[in-house]
Amino acid sequence: xxxxxxxxxxxxxxxxxxxxxxxxxxxxxxxxxxxxxxxxxxxxxxxxxxxxxxxxxxxxxxxxxxxxxxxxxxxxxxxxxxxxxxxxxxxxxxxxxxxxxxxxxxxxxxxxxxxxxxxxxxxxxxxxxxxxxxxxxxxxxxxxxxxxxxxxxxxxxxxxxxxxxxxxxxxxxxxxxxxxxxxxxxxxxxxxxxx
Ligand SMILES: O=C(O)CCC(=O)C(=O)O
Ligand SMILES: [Fe+2]
Numbered sequence: 563x564x565x566x567x568x569x570x571x572x573x574x575x576x577x578x579x580x581x582x583x584x585x586x587x588x589x590x591x592x593x594x595x596x597x598x599x600x601x602x603x604x605x606x607x608x609x610x611x612x613x614x615x616x617x618x619x620x621x622x623x624x625x626x627x628x629x630x631x632x633x634x635x636x637x638x639x640x641x642x643x644x645x646x647x648x649x650x651x652x653x654x655x656x657x658x659x660x661x662x663x664x665x666x667x668x669x670x671x672x673x674x675x676x677x678x679x680x681x682x683x684x685x686x687x688x689x690x691x692x693x694x695x696x697x698x699x700x701x702x703x704x705x706x707x708x709x710x711x712x713x714x715x716x717x718x719x720x721x722x723x724x725x726x727x728x729x730x731x732x733x734x735x736x737x738x739x740x741x742x743x744x745x746x747x748x749x750x751x752x753x754x755x756x757x
Contacts (some may be wrong), residue, residue: 565654565725570703571711574728581654581693581723588720590642591695593643594749600666615740617671626756628683637661644751647693651753655725657689659753667699667748670741676704678731683756688731691753692724697745702737709733 565576618622621639621644629635640648648659665674679690696717698719705711711733718724726736738750 565723568714568716570714570730570734572705572709572733573703573730574726575703575730576725577716578654578723579719580721581720582695584721586721587695588740590643590647591720591747591749594664594695595666595747597641597668598664599638600664600713616674617666617668619664619666620661621664622756626661628681628756629730646713647751648753649720651691651693651723654723655689655691655753657691657727657755659691659755661754663744663752664752665738665750665752667697667738667750668699669747670699670743670745673740674738676702676735676737678706678735679726679752679754680734681756682752684731686732687728689725689727689755690731692726693751693753694718694722694724695720695750696748699738699741699748702739704735706733706735 563578563580565578568575568577598619600619602617604611605614605616620637621640626637627634644662654659679688698717701716701718703714
């Protein structure tokens with residue numbers, strides 16, 4: 563099934579709920595859980611150092627560095643499984659990517675707060691391709707203040723591909739909230755073009 567546009571005013575968001583077949587998504591979840599160098603990173607939240615409520619990893623071309631809290635972060639070199647996914651996601655998205663940020667949500671207690679993917683190195687209208695493996699979780703869009711639109715929850719099953727582009731980051735925030743439902747691990751890969 564191809565990517566289908568969502569009705570989100572001031573945004574350009576498309577979803578393919580079945581980008582990967584279930585068996586392939588399950589095999590990738592197991593492989594990436596095992597082979598990715600997962601780390602729990604500290605972040606500053608309201609002036610305090612706390613650990614992120616998820617594990618992360620950053621892979622990409624050597625040139626795909628980005629600035630983060632005064633540091634230049636170097637990506638790890640592409641793993642074969644990530645390189646193959648990059649090629650397929652590029653074809654589906656009709657865009658090039660030089661890096662991928664991976665998030666591992668170990669349970670329903672792991673999450674990501676509201677944010678926009680608007681770091682300067684992504685440019686003014688970034689294309690971000692987001693692939694989900696493992697547990698089905700609800701991804702939430704919320705309009706920025708002054709944008710006349712309603713929030714939207716989007717159920718992202720294993721194997722789904724979500725594309726955000728155009729003015730999406732300028733007008734909307736997104737999050738992956740905690741859930742009290744007992745859910746297993748979820749991995750999300752966001753392919754990006756930085757620099
Ligand atoms: O886990 C998700 O679906 C969202 C991840 C995300 O927004 C990000 O990595 O910037
Ligand atoms: Fe994001």
